Amino acid sequence: MDTKQRILDEALTLFSEKGYANVYVADIAERVGIKAPSLYKHYKNKQAIFDAILEEMNRRFLETAGALQINGADAVADADIYKTISEDQLLGLGRNLFLYFLHDDYTRRFRKMLTIEQFHDKRLADVYMKQYADDPLSYQGMLFGLMVSAGVLKTDNVQIMTLHFYAPIYMLLTICDRDPEREPEALNLLDAHIRQFNSLYARDEDQVNENKKKTNRRNKS
Amino acid sequence: MDTKQRILDEALTLFSEKGYANVYVADIAERVGIKAPSLYKHYKNKQAIFDAILEEMNRRFLETAGALQINGADAVADADIYKTISEDQLLGLGRNLFLYFLHDDYTRRFRKMLTIEQFHDKRLADVYMKQYADDPLSYQGMLFGLMVSAGVLKTDNVQIMTLHFYAPIYMLLTICDRDPEREPEALNLLDAHIRQFNSLYARDEDQVNENKKKTNRRNKS
DNA sequence: CTTGACGGCTAATTGCAATTAGCCTATAAT
DNA sequence: ATTATAGGCTAATTGCAATTAGCCGTCAAG
Numbered sequence: 001m002d003t004k005q006r007i008l009d010e011a012l013t014l015f016s017e018k019g020y021a022n023v024y025v026a027d028i029a030e031r032v033g034i035k036a037p038s039l040y041k042h043y044k045n046k047q048a049i050f051d052a053i054l055e056e057m058n059r060r061f062l063e064t065a066g067a068l069q070i071n072g073a074d075a076v077a078d079a080d081i082y083k084t085i086s087e088d089q090l091l092g093l094g095r096n097l098f099l100y101f102l103h104d105d106y107t108r109r110f111r112k113m114l115t116i117e118q119f120h121d122k123r124l125a126d127v128y129m130k131q132y133a134d135d136p137l138s139y140q141g142m143l144f145g146l147m148v149s150a151g152v153l154k155t156d157n158v159q160i161m162t163l164h165f166y167a168p169i170y171m172l173l174t175i176c177d178r179d180p181e182r183e184p185e186a187l188n189l190l191d192a193h194i195r196q197f198n199s200l201y202a203r204d205e206d207q208v209n210e211n212k213k214k215t216n217r218r219n220k221s
Numbered sequence: 222m223d224t225k226q227r228i229l230d231e232a233l234t235l236f237s238e239k240g241y242a243n244v245y246v247a248d249i250a251e252r253v254g255i256k257a258p259s260l261y262k263h264y265k266n267k268q269a270i271f272d273a274i275l276e277e278m279n280r281r282f283l284e285t286a287g288a289l290q291i292n293g294a295d296a297v298a299d300a301d302i303y304k305t306i307s308e309d310q311l312l313g314l315g316r317n318l319f320l321y322f323l324h325d326d327y328t329r330r331f332r333k334m335l336t337i338e339q340f341h342d343k344r345l346a347d348v349y350m351k352q353y354a355d356d357p358l359s360y361q362g363m364l365f366g367l368m369v370s371a372g373v374l375k376t377d378n379v380q381i382m383t384l385h386f387y388a389p390i391y392m393l394l395t396i397c398d399r400d401p402e403r404e405p406e407a408l409n410l411l412d413a414h415i416r417q418f419n420s421l422y423a424r425d426e427d428q429v430n431e432n433k434k435k436t437n438r439r440n441k442s
Numbered sequence: 443c444t445t446g447a448c449g450g451c452t453a454a455t456t457g458c459a460a461t462t463a464g465c466c467t468a469t470a471a472t
Numbered sequence: 473a474t475t476a477t478a479g480g481c482t483a484a485t486t487g488c489a490a491t492t493a494g495c496c497g498t499c500a501a502g
Contacts, residue, residue: 003449019341021242024489038450040491112340118399119337120240125399133396160417163410167388174395175354178339178346189384196381200421224479245459259480261461 004042006032008056011049016112020050020120054123057110061131085152087198093143094194095187097136098169102176102183112177132173136166153201161201168193225263227253229277232270237333241271241341275344278331282352306373308419314364315415316408318357319390323397323404333398353394357387374422382422389414 010031014023025046026036043049101107114128141162147153148161155161172186231252235244246267247257264270322328335349362383368374369382376382393407393414 017340019240019242019337021240022341025491026489034449035451036489037452037491037493041449046490116240116337116340119238119333120243129396129399133392155417157413157417160410160413163389163392163414164385164417167392168384171354171384171388171391175350178350189381192378192381193384196376196378196385246461247459255479256481257459258461258463258482262479267460 003032003034007039007042007049008053012053012106012109012113015050015053016109016116019113019116020046053110053113054127057106057127060106085147087195087202090198091191091194094165094169094190098173098187098190101132101173108177115177132170136170137162140166151203154203155201164201165194165197224253224255228260228263228270229274233274233327233330233334236271236274237330237337240334240337241267274331274334275348278327278348281327306368308416308423311419312412312415315386315390315411319394319408319411322353322394329398336398353391357391358383361387372424375424376422385422386415386418 007028011023011028014027014031024036025039028049029036029039032039039049043052101111111128111132114124114131118125118128137159141158144153144162144165145158148155148158153161169190172190176183176186228249232244232249235248235252245257246260249270250257250260253260260270264273322332332349332353335345335352339346339349358380362379365374365383365386366379369376369379374382390411393411397404397407
């Protein structure tokens with residue numbers, strides 16, 4: 001069937017486990033079920049395989065961008081959600097993000113490969129930073145900005161609040177990447193983190209009620 | 222002079238920039254100012270150089286353990302410090318940790334090498350985790366535990382509070398490792414993070430005063 | 443039915459980089 | 473003064489892994 005695609009897939013798996021230099025073209029071929037020279041019918045050379053993976057990753061990334069959701073509802077489309085977000089919804093947001101990053105097969109392998117090869121090629125460092133630092137921070141920063149405007153969360157500095165939300169998620173992710181057995185422990189910490197985050201940043205009760213009234217009024221009109 | 226040591230030093234620099242597999246024995250030799258075959262007078266083979274770096278790192282790590290200080294005062298020895306710690310001292314703690322990790326030449330190169338090679342060898346993943354996740358969390362957890370007992374900071378969950386303090390530092394560190402030009406930006410975020418952390422977790426003013434009285438009383442007796 | 447593109451194979455070839463052989467000098471110990 | 477050792481060099485050697493050459497079967501288009 002689609003040998004060309006299978007090559008990319010197996011190559012990504014191997015690169016993510018051992019790094020580009022430690023993977024032999026023959027290894028990739030074997031996994032695909034062909035001999036090494038046959039690979040060259042599909043790709044010019046080993047580097048071309050690597051580059052094709054990068055391209056595909058870039059394509060998928062653009063497709064997926066902004067597709068993260070809160071409990072099935074499209075996050076950006078319905079800004080009203082954030083006016084009454086509950087602790088449970090915040091938990092959902094964090095868990096979705098964490099589990100998507102951790103379990104999505106393509107994402108996970110790709111992240112590991114980036115981690116290994118990032119100092120080899122500045123392009124990769126940039127992709128890594130964008131995908132795991134800048135983009136999540138700016139996306140969530142926007143969400144939290146909405147929540148703060150709505151009075152659901154309270155802070156002087158949304159950027160730092162976002163860092164407080166995301167940095168622990170990022171750190172737990174790097175822990176699980178290195179040692180998958182620690183995932184249960186990480187999930188517990190994740191929940192505890194988000195609950196504590198919520199109680200630190202949630203508006204006072206007065207403000208909650210105030211806000212609910214406003215929302216009700218708006219909904220009636 | 223001490224060629225054997227210079228080999229380790231140059232090798233570490235190269236490994237941290239390009240990864241073990243992409244560094245040629247001849248590169249290391251050139252940097253040291255000798256020819257490749259001469260290296261074998263000092264080390265059995267390339268792998269032995271790598272292993273020697275690991276050993277040396279382990280030795281230095283044990284030496285340095287617990288040597289982190291708050292503004293020059295030994296952190297662990299004088300637990301009283303934490304009873305009246307100020308925002309500035311907290312800033313000092315965070316900056317010291319961050320700048321030590323980021324600028325200490327040996328630490329920085331070693332961390333980059335670990336990052337690149339961690340999936341190649343489980344030992345390295347373990348060292349990385351210990352050095353950049355578990356140890357900092359448990360060390361700071363202990364400090365924060367003292368501060369909470371002393372009533373300087375307030376929380377239900379010291380472990381999560383520690384994560385809230387350290388995870389952003391860790392994340393900013395990984396950003397600067399990949400792109401040193403972002404260090405000024407990271408330092409600003411670091412300060413803002415710690416100030417916000419302090420205002421989120423600091424005891425109420427009542428409790429401050431309460432605590433100061435107690436401390437004074439204790440000091441007088 | 444034949445032809446050409448596709449994709450597979452085996453058997454070279456190539457090229458590089460680690461390592462070894464073997465030699466040479468300086469110096470420190472006997 | 474002799475000699476052994478440490479540490480450097482040049483010139484092989486080795487070995488592996490990427491790549492190329494060249495062959496073959498299949499199958500779809502004409």
